[in-house]
Amino acid sequence: MRIQLLPSTFDGHGHATVEQRLTCFLVDDCVTVDAGSIAIALTPDQRDKVRDIIITHPHMDHIASLPIFIDDLYPTLTEPVRVHATPEVIELLERDVFNWNVYPRFSGLQNKYGPVMEYVPIPIDRPFSVAHLSVVAVPVNHIVPTIGLVVSDGKTSVAFSSDTAETDQFWETLNNTKHLDALLIEASFPNEMAELAEVSRHFTPSTLFKDLQKLNHNGIDILAVHIKPSYRDIIIRELKALNVPKLGVMEPGKTYTW
Ligand SMILES: [Zn+2]
Numbered sequence: 640m641r642i643q644l645l646p647s648t649f650d651g652h653g654h655a656t657v658e659q660r661l662t663c664f665l666v667d668d669c670v671t672v673d674a675g676s677i678a679i680a681l682t683p684d685q686r687d688k689v690r691d692i693i694i695t696h697p698h699m700d701h702i703a704s705l706p707i708f709i710d711d712l713y714p715t716l717t718e719p720v721r722v723h724a725t726p727e728v729i730e731l732l733e734r735d736v737f738n739w740n741v742y743p744r745f746s747g748l749q750n751k752y753g754p755v756m757e758y759v760p761i762p763i764d765r766p767f768s769v770a771h772l773s774v775v776a777v778p779v780n781h782i783v784p785t786i787g788l789v790v791s792d793g794k795t796s797v798a799f800s801s802d803t804a805e806t807d808q809f810w811e812t813l814n815n816t817k818h819l820d821a822l823l824i825e826a827s828f829p830n831e832m833a834e835l836a837e838v839s840r841h842f843t844p845s846t847l848f849k850d851l852q853k854l855n856h857n858g859i860d861i862l863a864v865h866i867k868p869s870y871r872d873i874i875i876r877e878l879k880a881l882n883v884p885k886l887g888v889m890e891p892g893k894t895y896t897w
């Protein structure tokens with residue numbers, strides 16, 4: 640399985656920077672987990688292939704350019720862009736984003752080939768298919784309805800925490816996954832901002848360390864993501880100091896293969 644955290648900012652020469660401001664993971668060049676930078680960081684080839692988007696929750700950093708992506712493709716889509724989300728997240732997207740005020744309600748629009756956007760409601764704690772992948776979604780602990788995911792292609796499984804603070808069901812699901820290759824886990828705030836992390840339901844390196852004790856898979860690759868750009872250096876230092884084996888930081892723009 641090939642996974643890339645799409646870049647979300649670019650330097651003066653147009654090169655991707657290491658900071659992550661938006662969340663969008665590209666899986667096998669055709670499915671994304673979240674859609675923060677989907678309209679600004681895909682290659683033309685990838686843009687032609689991605690038709691399945693899983694949305695973990697409706698926060699702006701996870702959906703920012705989703706409307707623009709569909710807008711860009713509008714005249715050329717020969718099949719709808721499928722947005723896979725829980726019914727409650729679909730309701731929030733329709734109410735707060737695709738509401739004719741912020742952007743058009745694409746789910747009700749067609750081009751000459753047919754519908755341009757389709758919602759696919761996803762179940763909780765039960766496998767469902769997205770393109771060639773089998774996915775399990777479980778609720779995590781964030782301030783809006785949010786899901787973590789285990790994504791499998793039959794050989795390889797990778798877990799995505801999305802945005803969360805201390806949680807149990809996610810770890811239980813990972814522990815029940817026979818073979819897990821990698822975990823992409825959030826680490827949003829530095830330890831000194833534990834209070835803000837708690838009210839906004841995010842991890843710090845220290846609370847992440849505590850929760851990692853619930854994970855039974857030893858020695859898998861663990862990559863920290865969703866590191867707030869303003870505190871990036873200190874968070875990375877604190878993560879290193881945890882001395883967790885194979886814990887690293889995911890680099891935007893780089894393709895990881897498991
Ligand atoms: Zn969030």
Ligand SMILES: [Zn+2]
Pocket residue numbers: 662698700701802865
């Ligand atoms: Zn977020």
